[in-house]
Amino acid sequence: MPEQLWITALLNHWFAGLANSVLRMLCIHPQYPQAPINNTFAMELLVFALLILFFVLVRASLSVDRPGALQHIVEGAEGFIDNQSDEIIGHGSRGFTPFLMALGLFILLNNLIGLVPGFESPTASPSVTLGCAVLAWVYYQAHGFRHHGIAYLKHFAGPVWWLAPLMIPIEIISHLARMMSLTIRLFANMFAGDMVTLVFFSLVPIGIPVLFLAMHLGVSLLQTYIFVLMTTIYLSGAVAEEH
Amino acid sequence: MRNKKMLFLLLSICCFALPAMAQAGGTVTSSVTANWTVAAACIAMAIASGLCGLGQGRATASAAEALARNPAAGAGIRFALILGLALIESLALYTLVIIFAKVK
Numbered sequence: 001m002p003e004q005l006w007i008t009a010l011l012n013h014w015f016a017g018l019a020n021s022v023l024r025m026l027c028i029h030p031q032y033p034q035a036p037i038n039n040t041f042a043m044e045l046l047v048f049a050l051l052i053l054f055f056v057l058v059r060a061s062l063s064v065d066r067p068g069a070l071q072h073i074v075e076g077a078e079g080f081i082d083n084q085s086d087e088i089i090g091h092g093s094r095g096f097t098p099f100l101m102a103l104g105l106f107i108l109l110n111n112l113i114g115l116v117p118g119f120e121s122p123t124a125s126p127s128v129t130l131g132c133a134v135l136a137w138v139y140y141q142a143h144g145f146r147h148h149g150i151a152y153l154k155h156f157a158g159p160v161w162w163l164a165p166l167m168i169p170i171e172i173i174s175h176l177a178r179m180m181s182l183t184i185r186l187f188a189n190m191f192a193g194d195m196v197t198l199v200f201f202s203l204v205p206i207g208i209p210v211l212f213l214a215m216h217l218g219v220s221l222l223q224t225y226i227f228v229l230m231t232t233i234y235l236s237g238a239v240a241e242e243h
Numbered sequence: 244m245r246n247k248k249m250l251f252l253l254l255s256i257c258c259f260a261l262p263a264m265a266q267a268g269g270t271v272t273s274s275v276t277a278n279w280t281v282a283a284a285c286i287a288m289a290i291a292s293g294l295c296g297l298g299q300g301r302a303t304a305s306a307a308e309a310l311a312r313n314p315a316a317g318a319g320i321r322f323a324l325i326l327g328l329a330l331i332e333s334l335a336l337y338t339l340v341i342i343f344a345k346v347k
Contacts (some may be wrong), residue, residue: 181333188336191343226329 002032006118008042009035040125047109047122054105077101081228088229089236096235099139104228107132111190111220115213121220124190126183133182136231137175144238152238182230189223190216284342295335302327 004012012019012035019036023029030036058074067075081100085093107123114121122128144152156175158167197212306324310317 184337184340185329185333188333188340192336192339222325222329226326229326 002035004035005039005042005120007046008037008039011037011042011045039120040122040128043113043120043122044128047106047113051105051109085232088232089239092239100228100231103132103136103231104224107227108220108224111224115216121190123186124194126187129183129187133179136182137179140231140234140238143235147239178234182227186223186227189219193219280346284346287338288342291335291338295331298331299328302331
């Protein structure tokens with residue numbers, strides 16, 4: 001029996017049968033059949049439910065004449081991402097805002113929920129950050145193809161045609177490395193924060209670990225911003241117009 | 244000349260620390276030889292963190308100087324600084340991830 005958070009134990013108690021059937025349909029055999037849902041997945045489901053609740057509350061309280069506090073907050077966040085993508089991408093950046101907002105809010109809530117006692121950050125597991133990174137990568141490649149058609153592949157050939165045999169492997173590796181760097185940056189920041197908090201907790205149980213929790217708060221916000229910023233920069237590279 | 248002396252001093256101090264690994268007795272090696280995996284991991288992490296510190300120091304110094312010369316460009320400078328710091332930090336974190344993946 002693995003060590004479970006209370007929310008994982010609750011979800012396994014209710015949905016273990018359903019989860020086992022779904023996994024069996026995909027030919028995956030869980031290590032502990034009485035606890036097929038692990039901590040990371042249970043926390044992700046909780047974050048998903050909280051975000052849906054947040055969006056529903058915002059949508060229900062929208063008003064043109066008398067905007068409430070929630071509307072101000074969401075408009076502020078959306079304006080921030082809008083301005084940033086406009087600065088970096090330029091023309092046509094408005095269409096990317098919903099994806100960047102959703103990605104940013106998902107990663108932010110994933111990072112911050114680790115501060116609450118009894119919960120852990122799903123982004124401290126490399127599979128979650130890999131999922132976000134693959135999503136961002138597929139998104140910007142898809143928009144590159146959508147914007148340029150098949151001529152998007154000319155981006156990989158470099159500035160002059162006779163450098164193409166050298167540039168194409170380098171560009172492909174560099175694009176794949178973007179996925180790796182997005183994954184590892186977020187994962188390592190969250191995971192190392194947890195490790196360092198634990199180390200100092202084992203040394204000085206009172207007082208000092210609070211400093212590391214404060215650092216985790218700052219790092220969560222910064223790493224979310226960096227992830228969204230890097231995705232915006234990759235998008236600008238993909239949909240850039242040659243002058 | 245003084246830099247070379249400091250470098251050799253540092254390297255010789257590192258050599259003093261290695262016999263301590265012999266008592267750990269890793270799962271792969273015998274109880275007499277040192278646990279080279281842990282020693283390499285410590286040295287690698289130290290080098291990565293040190294160079295990361297140097298890089299981030301240079302970035303911060305340039306940003307502070309640019310801000311002093313042109314306070315009106317604060318937003319752009321702050322943006323470039325945060326971006327640069329996060330990218331340099333991630334290089335040191337790659338080393339940490341390899342250590343956690345490879346050192347038992």
